[in-house]
Amino acid sequence: MRIGITCYPTYGGSGVVATELGIELAARGHDIHFISYAMPVRITEASARIHFHEVEMMNYPLFDHPPYTLALATAMANVAVNESLDLLHVHYAIPHSVSAYLARAMLKPRRLPFVTTLHGTDITLVGADRSYLPITRFSIEESDGVSAISEYLRDVTLREFAIHRPVEVIPNFVNCDVFHPAEGKSRREEFAPQGEKILIHLSNFRPVKRVPDVVEIFALVRKQIPAKLLMIGDGPDRTVAEWMAREKDLSSDVIFLGKQNQVQDLLCCGDLLLLPSDIESFGLAALEGMASGVPAICSRVGGVPEVIRDGVEGFLVEPRDVQTMAARALEILTNPERQAEMSRAARQRALRHFCSKNIIPLYEDLYRRVLHNSRMDITSV
Numbered sequence: 547m548r549i550g551i552t553c554y555p556t557y558g559g560s561g562v563v564a565t566e567l568g569i570e571l572a573a574r575g576h577d578i579h580f581i582s583y584a585m586p587v588r589i590t591e592a593s594a595r596i597h598f599h600e601v602e603m604m605n606y607p608l609f610d611h612p613p614y615t616l617a618l619a620t621a622m623a624n625v626a627v628n629e630s631l632d633l634l635h636v637h638y639a640i641p642h643s644v645s646a647y648l649a650r651a652m653l654k655p656r657r658l659p660f661v662t663t664l665h666g667t668d669i670t671l672v673g674a675d676r677s678y679l680p681i682t683r684f685s686i687e688e689s690d691g692v693s694a695i696s697e698y699l700r701d702v703t704l705r706e707f708a709i710h711r712p713v714e715v716i717p718n719f720v721n722c723d724v725f726h727p728a729e730g731k732s733r734r735e736e737f738a739p740q741g742e743k744i745l746i747h748l749s750n751f752r753p754v755k756r757v758p759d760v761v762e763i764f765a766l767v768r769k770q771i772p773a774k775l776l777m778i779g780d781g782p783d784r785t786v787a788e789w790m791a792r793e794k795d796l797s798s799d800v801i802f803l804g805k806q807n808q809v810q811d812l813l814c815c816g817d818l819l820l821l822p823s824d825i826e827s828f829g830l831a832a833l834e835g836m837a838s839g840v841p842a843i844c845s846r847v848g849g850v851p852e853v854i855r856d857g858v859e860g861f862l863v864e865p866r867d868v869q870t871m872a873a874r875a876l877e878i879l880t881n882p883e884r885q886a887e888m889s890r891a892a893r894q895r896a897l898r899h900f901c902s903k904n905i906i907p908l909y910e911d912l913y914r915r916v917l918h919n920s921r922m923d924i925t926s927v
């Protein structure tokens with residue numbers, strides 16, 4: 547198939563999922579055309595089957611806000627014609643789904659079906675805002691196929707948006723050959739030269755991730771045992787986290803690595819992952835940690851319980867309860883047998899339920915059905 551993929555090309559989870567999906571589909575023989583304002587960050591290698599089309603935007607003094615939605619729709623339609631695309635797959639409804647709707651309308655009577663994958667805040671925060679709700683609902687209803695990355699997100703979408711069409715659940719995935727436990731030499735010593743325990747946080751450092759709670763939890767753990775905290779990513783709350791680490795005299799133990807492309811080399815150094823978010827529709831970082839054999843302490847919110855089982859691959863705790871999160875972290879870190887057991891369980895669960903080998907065919911199947919239905923539409927005209 548020849549597939550156009552649109553996503554936010556930055557470090558957010560939806561962009562990561564979209565990019566990894568494109569890479570996996572290309573490896574399975576599909577031609578992938580990313581259409582966005584920048585090259586997705588996780589594309590680190592050139593491939594004959596992966597193409598990138600930059601959305602060009604003319605600016606004009608009249609525009610306070612350049613109309614990206616329109617420029618994207620134009621790029622989608624152009625790429626569809628020039629590259630004979632079979633379909634578009636957009637990740638994160640706002641505004642990508644609206645652009646795909648416009649591109650499809652522009653090309654009529656040629657059919658250009660589009661699939662929308664919902665990731666989280668496009669439904670729970672941004673999409674639920676009155677200013678975006680009607681158009682988000684419209685573009686979901688108009689999509690030729692819709693998927694959500696967890697049952698939780700599917701249920702919220704159907705309920706809050708009063709959607710009357712099927713929304714399929716296709717969970718997020720991880721390539722278990724790329725993300726795996728450390729084999730022999732890892733970068734552990736570089737970060738924890740005295741054999742300290744390593745805790746990891748990986749996110750876009752947005753307020754919803756509760757980055758200050760990560761530092762609070764670590765401070766409580768650090769009072770009890772020698773430990774280091776690797777902070778991977780960047781975003782609005784990095785400064786406050788850096789300030790807190792300094793205030794708590796933890797600067798030498800909290801290592802801010804910023805945005806990283808090869809997170810698999812870092813995750814496998816960890817003993818524990820911290821994800822104390824206020825809301826999380828899936829928790830991709832926890833899954834990437836699981837595949838790397840790293841148990842997690844997560845908030846019991848949204849779709850996280852579909853990924854991590856309390857007491858098996860880590861612990862689920864009420865959001866903002868940093869005391870219990872720290873106590874649970876210490877329970878794992880001070881008990882080597884428990885830690886090893888949870889690490890094995892985490893890897894097993896990632897392999898069994900979320901491995902890209904098993905999940906990518908679900909997307910291929912959705913594409914086939916969407917293409918089939920769109921051909922039926924043409925013949926019935």
Ligand code: GMT
Nearest residue numbers: 558559560665666667826827828829830
């Ligand atoms: O964190 C966000 O709100 C951004 C969003 C994204 O686009 O990165 O993250 C969502 O999508 C991820 C990938 O499917 C999920 O793992 C995250 O749980 C989800 N975030 C939220 O629901 C807050």
